Amino acid sequence: xxxxxxxxxxxxxxxxxxxxxxxxxxxxxxxxxxxxxxxxxxxxxxxxxxxxxxxxxxxxxxxxxxxxxxxxxxxxxxxxxxxxxxxxxxxxxxxxxxxxxxxxxxxxxxxxxxxxxxxxxxxxxxxxxxxxxxxxxxxxxxxxxxxxxxxxxxxxxxxxxxxxxxxxxxxxxxxxxxxxxxxxxxxxxxxxxxxxxxxxxxxxxxxxxxxxxxxxxxxxxxxxxxxxxxxxxxxxxxxxxxxxxxxxxxxxxxxxxxxxxxxxxxxxxxxxxxxxxxxxxxxxxxxxxxxxxxxxxxxxxxxxxxxxxxxxxxxxxxxxxxxxxxxxxxxxxxxxxxxxxxxxxxxxxxxxxxxxxxxxxxxxxxxxxxxxxxxxxxxxxxxxxxxxxxxxxxxxxxxxxxxxxxxxxxxxxxxxxxxxxxxxxxxxxxxxxxxxxxxxxxxxxxxxxxxxxxxxxxxxxxxxxxxxxxxxxxxxxxxxxxxxxxxxxxxxxxxxxxxxxxxxxxxxxxxxxxxxxxxxxxxxxxxxxxxxxxxxxxxxxxxxxxxxx
Amino acid sequence: xxxxxxxxxxxxxxxxxxxxxxxxxxxxxxxxxxxxxxxxxxxxxxxxxxxxxxxxxxxxxxxxxxxxxxxxxxxxxxxxxxxxxxxxxx
Numbered sequence: 001x002x003x004x005x006x007x008x009x010x011x012x013x014x015x016x017x018x019x020x021x022x023x024x025x026x027x028x029x030x031x032x033x034x035x036x037x038x039x040x041x042x043x044x045x046x047x048x049x050x051x052x053x054x055x056x057x058x059x060x061x062x063x064x065x066x067x068x069x070x071x072x073x074x075x076x077x078x079x080x081x082x083x084x085x086x087x088x089x090x091x092x093x094x095x096x097x098x099x100x101x102x103x104x105x106x107x108x109x110x111x112x113x114x115x116x117x118x119x120x121x122x123x124x125x126x127x128x129x130x131x132x133x134x135x136x137x138x139x140x141x142x143x144x145x146x147x148x149x150x151x152x153x154x155x156x157x158x159x160x161x162x163x164x165x166x167x168x169x170x171x172x173x174x175x176x177x178x179x180x181x182x183x184x185x186x187x188x189x190x191x192x193x194x195x196x197x198x199x200x201x202x203x204x205x206x207x208x209x210x211x212x213x214x215x216x217x218x219x220x221x222x223x224x225x226x227x228x229x230x231x232x233x234x235x236x237x238x239x240x241x242x243x244x245x246x247x248x249x250x251x252x253x254x255x256x257x258x259x260x261x262x263x264x265x266x267x268x269x270x271x272x273x274x275x276x277x278x279x280x281x282x283x284x285x286x287x288x289x290x291x292x293x294x295x296x297x298x299x300x301x302x303x304x305x306x307x308x309x310x311x312x313x314x315x316x317x318x319x320x321x322x323x324x325x326x327x328x329x330x331x332x333x334x335x336x337x338x339x340x341x342x343x344x345x346x347x348x349x350x351x352x353x354x355x356x357x358x359x360x361x362x363x364x365x366x367x368x369x370x371x372x373x374x375x376x377x378x379x380x381x382x383x384x385x386x387x388x389x390x391x392x393x394x395x396x397x398x399x400x401x402x403x404x405x406x407x408x409x410x411x412x413x414x415x416x417x418x419x420x421x422x423x424x425x426x427x428x429x430x431x432x433x434x435x436x437x438x439x440x441x442x443x444x445x446x447x448x449x450x451x452x453x454x455x456x457x458x459x460x461x462x463x464x465x466x467x468x469x470x471x472x473x474x475x476x477x478x479x480x481x482x483x484x485x486x487x488x489x490x491x492x493x494x495x496x497x498x499x500x501x502x503x504x505x506x507x508x509x510x511x512x513x514x515x516x517x518x519x520x521x522x523x524x525x526x527x528x529x530x531x532x533x534x535x536x537x538x539x540x541x542x543x544x545x546x547x548x549x
Numbered sequence: 550x551x552x553x554x555x556x557x558x559x560x561x562x563x564x565x566x567x568x569x570x571x572x573x574x575x576x577x578x579x580x581x582x583x584x585x586x587x588x589x590x591x592x593x594x595x596x597x598x599x600x601x602x603x604x605x606x607x608x609x610x611x612x613x614x615x616x617x618x619x620x621x622x623x624x625x626x627x628x629x630x631x632x633x634x635x636x637x638x639x
Contacts (some may be wrong), residue, residue, distance in 0.1 A: 072560040074591075077565065085591035112596070120557055121598045127558075185558075313601075 287516020353386025573611020
């Protein structure tokens with residue numbers, strides 16, 4: 001059989017890191033047989049199968065850290081609960097086979113959790129699937145699962161927590177799932193153990209491929225990579241591992257340059273779930289909350305209550321630290337069914353970000369109402385994406401004001417929040433003085449880079465051109481920072497560049513003193529900041545020649 | 550209940566384990582009108598899918614009913630003995 005052509009699929013990052021290895025397809029079904037004997041014997045078989053599953057899990061628990069043991073303990077408690085076995089035994093008494101009866105009870109539970117409103121409870125469906133299949137295997141349904149090779153990339157629709165724990169991860173490896181969720185127990189385990197994981201790859205056919213590269217940072221899975229891709233990935237992987245080891249000691253310290261200047265290091269958040277395993281003391285706040293994910297649910301656009309609950313939870317997590325929430329930045333490479341324009345020939349230059357929000361005020365108002373209410377629970381700042389002209393900022397400010405008055409008239413608790421703009425459209429970066437009406441600037445380096453270099457972020461063939469280190473991009477960043485200073489407006493940067501160690505000296509040279517980065521990049525960002533001697537660089541002219549004080 | 554995620558896996562294990570140490574029947578509800586469920590069954594306790602800030606109601610009946618109610622309310626008030634950071638990993 002010829003080698004399949006290389007291809008790349010995009011999913012959602014669930015645990016950071018990079019892995020390269022053979023693909024191992026997880027067993028996705030367990031065969032269920034009919035009754036083999038009379039009801040009494042079937043009942044005994046089920047009781048024994050459950051007992052054996054409890055024993056297996058108890059054995060698995062020894063030697064686990066407290067967190068992993070807690071997950072297994074939860075499964076044991078569920079298995080030992082008569083609320084599961086009693087209805088299955090009742091089914092057996094009515095003539096069902098042990099396997100069929102157990103499956104029926106568990107399937108009902110799984111469906112119930114899968115339909116839950118809360119993503120945390122939805123993710124419990126995979127624990128129940130784990131229990132169902134473990135007992136079914138003991139009933140002689142599927143037999144033991146094939147032993148996976150160490151260092152393998154596990155793929156399938158979803159993976160169960162115990163399957164994950166049974167794997168030996170000491171030689172690397174990763175998890176790549178068609179479905180799955182970053183809130184699942186498996187994702188938490190993967191993050192805790194440093195096993196890269198990507199979820200939501202969609203309905204892809206993996207059967208033809210034997211090897212893959214998994215990027216838990218970007219969410220990409222490269223199938224059947226060619227020699228060049230392997231070589232590049234191996235380099236990336238070595239650099240990632242070395243940087244992670246070197247950065248670890250810096251993670252829980254404040255950002256300080258070698259000559260002792262304090263640099264604020266905040267985090268970018270796409271999913272509130274990312275905060276659960278994170279100590280707020282590790283960062284100076286949240287520099288960017290992306291709200292797009294909220295709008296991607298199966299149940300249509302999120303209502304005010306749902307948005308309010310999520311924003312409030314994020315603000316409460318941060319406590320006294322500032323939290324910048326960006327209003328919906330749909331469009332471009334982030335389409336939302338029923339909201340974004342279809343058939344745009346060039347969506348990155350189309351109706352996206354604030355442009356879309358102003359075109360759909362009925363949707364925008366709901367978000368602004370939720371934000372105004374959430375502002376009572378912390379240090380909220382509201383950020384508008386894709387601003388191009390000052391009039392757009394004014395229009396958004398008027399809407400925000402109207403919404404506040406409306407809420408007050410209704411007697412609902414709310415408060416105003418600073419309203420700032422993303423600086424990502426070159427028109428804004430070139431003339432920051434026109435945007436004195438903004439309460440803050442945040443430079444979106446990803447889009448600013450793509451627009452200044454005319455290199456689409458979604459087009460691999462021009463990826464090399466889309467480089468934030470391009471002098472034109474850096475010059476714009478510097479002039480924007482200087483413009484903001486002249487206006488007395490605070491300015492920070494929230495693109496991927498902030499977490500790129502190689503770019504950090506340049507960004508600090510531009511005058512930036514506040515960077516917002518992915519949570520996984522906190523350590524390496526602070527480590528890179530600690531290398532920079534700002535005073536020395538100014539003396540040597542790397543900064544002074546541009547006239548920066 | 551102020552637990553970060555709500556009545557989820559680890560708090561449910563703790564709650565049902567504690568309830569089982571009492572001889573009396575212990576029931577739980579997320580409304581004072583019920584429905585009441587067996588607080589000794591983790592399947593049923595998890596099944597309430599109670600999120601953060603839910604008010605939990607307990608009732609008990611039997612010899613040690615007072616001790617059971619006191620102990621359970623204390624467990625919830627102690628946030629299930631979990632620091633907010635640690636709890637988030639459960």
